[in-house]
Amino acid sequence: xxxxxxxxxxxxxxxxxxxxxxxxxxxxxxxxxxxxxxxxxxxxxxxxxxxxxxxxxxxxxxxxxxxxxxxxxxxxxxxxxxxxxxxxxxxxxxxxxxxxxxxxxxxxxxxxxxxxxxxxxxxxxxxxxxxxxxxxxxxxxxxxxxxxxxxxxxxxxxxxxxxxxxxxxxxxxxxxxxxxxxxxxxxxxxxxxxxxxxx
Amino acid sequence: xxxxxxxxxxxxxxxxxxxxxxxxxxxxxxxxxxxxxxxxxxxxxxxxxxxxxxxxxxxxxxxxxxxxxxxxxxxxxxxxxxxxxxxxxxxxxxxxxxxxxxxxxxxxxxxxxxxxxxxxxxxxxxxxxxxxxxxxxxxxxxxxxxxxxxxxxxxxxxxxxxxxxxxxxxxxxxxxxxxxxxxxxxxxxxxxxxxxxxxxxxxxxxxxxxxxxxxxxxxxxxxxxxxxxxxxxxxxxxxxxxxxxxxxxxxxxxxxxxxxxxxxxxxxxxxxxxxxxxxxx
Numbered sequence: 004x005x006x007x008x009x010x011x012x013x014x015x016x017x018x019x020x021x022x023x024x025x026x027x028x029x030x031x032x033x034x035x036x037x038x039x040x041x042x043x044x045x046x047x048x049x050x051x052x053x054x055x056x057x058x059x060x061x062x063x064x065x066x067x068x069x070x071x072x073x074x075x076x077x078x079x080x081x082x083x084x085x086x087x088x089x090x091x092x093x094x095x096x097x098x099x100x101x102x103x104x105x106x107x108x109x110x111x112x113x114x115x116x117x118x119x120x121x122x123x124x125x126x127x128x129x130x131x132x133x134x135x136x137x138x139x140x141x142x143x144x145x146x147x148x149x150x151x152x153x154x155x156x157x158x159x160x161x162x163x164x165x166x167x168x169x170x171x172x173x174x175x176x177x178x179x180x181x182x183x184x185x186x187x188x189x190x191x192x193x194x195x196x197x198x199x200x201x202x
Numbered sequence: 203x204x205x206x207x208x209x210x211x212x213x214x215x216x217x218x219x220x221x222x223x224x225x226x227x228x229x230x231x232x233x234x235x236x237x238x239x240x241x242x243x244x245x246x247x248x249x250x251x252x253x254x255x256x257x258x259x260x261x262x263x264x265x266x267x268x269x270x271x272x273x274x275x276x277x278x279x280x281x282x283x284x285x286x287x288x289x290x291x292x293x294x295x296x297x298x299x300x301x302x303x304x305x306x307x308x309x310x311x312x313x314x315x316x317x318x319x320x321x322x323x324x325x326x327x328x329x330x331x332x333x334x335x336x337x338x339x340x341x342x343x344x345x346x347x348x349x350x351x352x353x354x355x356x357x358x359x360x361x362x363x364x365x366x367x368x369x370x371x372x373x374x375x376x377x378x379x380x381x382x383x384x385x386x387x388x389x390x391x392x393x394x395x396x397x398x399x400x401x402x403x404x405x406x407x408x409x410x411x412x413x414x415x416x417x418x419x420x421x422x423x424x425x426x427x428x429x430x431x432x433x434x435x436x437x438x439x440x441x442x443x444x445x446x447x448x449x450x451x452x453x454x455x456x457x458x459x460x461x462x463x464x465x466x467x468x469x470x471x472x473x474x475x476x477x478x479x480x481x482x483x
Contacts, residue, residue: 051261051262051263051264051267051297051477079280079281080276080278080279081277081314081315081316082277082278082279082280082305082314082315083277083279083305083308083314083357083359084249084279084280084305084359085359085448085449086359086360086396086399087359088312088313088314088315089279091279091280091281093281126449126450126451141249141250141280141281143249143279143280146313147313148308148312148313148314148359148360148361149309149311149312149313149359149360149361149362149399150313150362151362151364153311153312153313153362154311155317158313180315182313182315184313185313191449192249192280192449192460194250194459194460196250196283197253197255197256
């Protein structure tokens with residue numbers, strides 16, 4: 004059943020009372036599907052206008068970049084995503100105020116002999132991320148999961164990750180697992196989680 | 203709904219409207235139903251299941267009607283702070299349907315941390331074990347009726363398909379996955395992977411053929427009829443999905459999510475939608 008089909012069933016005499024309580028803009032958005040225009044790049048597809056939807060206001064921008072003391076870096080599980088062997092990192096702002104990354108931090112895969120291999124920032128080199136206090140960003144690193152002759156006996160795995168920040172300081176996290184035998188690491192995702200609920 | 207509105211006085215009806223507008227949806231009274239239904243329409247998947255507020259923003263006036271959700275497996279890449287029974291119910295109430303993905307061990311000839319055994323007999327047993335774990339995950343997510351008929355798709359990333367031993371191990375694994383998924387109460391077993399690089403078409407010739415496929419073929423063409431390296435004679439009865447665009451940012455109603463774009467002409471949980479999109483055929 005289409006949303007349009009449902010709209011016709013609202014009794015007209017009820018609408019004025021509801022509109023007075025709600026404000027005409029919000030009611031119109033619900034009843035007539037006048038939600039804010041989407042900014043996506045895909046085609047619009049079938050109409051789905053029956054659910055109330057309000058554009059999410061952007062969070063306020065942080066005034067300063069994140070520094071090493073601000074951050075708690077948590078190494079998550081190794082996994083598989085988009086053809087890559089992945090390593091998840093969670094960067095949490097533990098400072099009392101907001102901070103930001105102007106783009107994904109520079110990332111180096113660090114091996115047991117202390118050598119490093121820089122990760123390609125991919126599409127996230129300029130992806131600004133603002134973190135409110137307690138808020139986290141997810142950084143997913145990946146290396147190609149397959150290549151001719153890939154073999155566990157040829158494994159060359161980084162066990163640490165170094166993050167370079169804007170003011171020249173850096174953070175290292177242990178417990179990572181990134182096998183580079185099939186290629187250099189790349190940032191696959193850099194996204195901000197929802198801010199924690201305020202009490 | 204029609205009968206209900208006739209019986210309600212205007213003030214009561216207005217209150218219902220207010221509740222809807224303010225997002226104060228009632229707590230779901232029941233868990234997500236088991237089962238599946240054929241949907242012909244567009245869906246997206248994101249490494250982490252988006253928050254409810256993001257899902258709500260992405261519902262209205264967008265092409266998306268379903269979402270791929272990574273429910274578990276030892277190779278799941280991203281944490282899932284939002285994925286709960288309540289989250290599933292809330293999205294279902296909005297109208298969303300689900301592609302449940304399971305990401306367990308990967309092909310033995312890869313560099314993934316968790317891999318399938320090169321022994322075909324062990325690989326088969328690993329497939330069985332992963333199907334059991336996926337079933338348990340569905341039950342733990344509150345899917346009712348023992349998740350009977352619920353579609354779950356195995357995520358097998360690309361591997362060296364020219365490596366005959368590696369391919370044999372993957373086929374044996376998938377054979378075990380499908381066989382166990384069909385054990386009563388029984389779920390529908392899917393196979394997702396790079397349409398060429400994960401040897402999707404080769405799974406049409408194993409003993410227990412996957413019920414449906416999702417071929418990642420990032421050519422931008424949403425048609426599930428055109429999946430590279432998959433014969434048009436295979437999986438022809440509403441058994442196809444296609445991931446036609448890989449990771450990219452999209453913004454809808456002010457919310458940006460990094461997604462893969464998909465089309466379905468196949469089963470989604472827990473039932474079909476009514477928002478058909480013929481571009482997916």
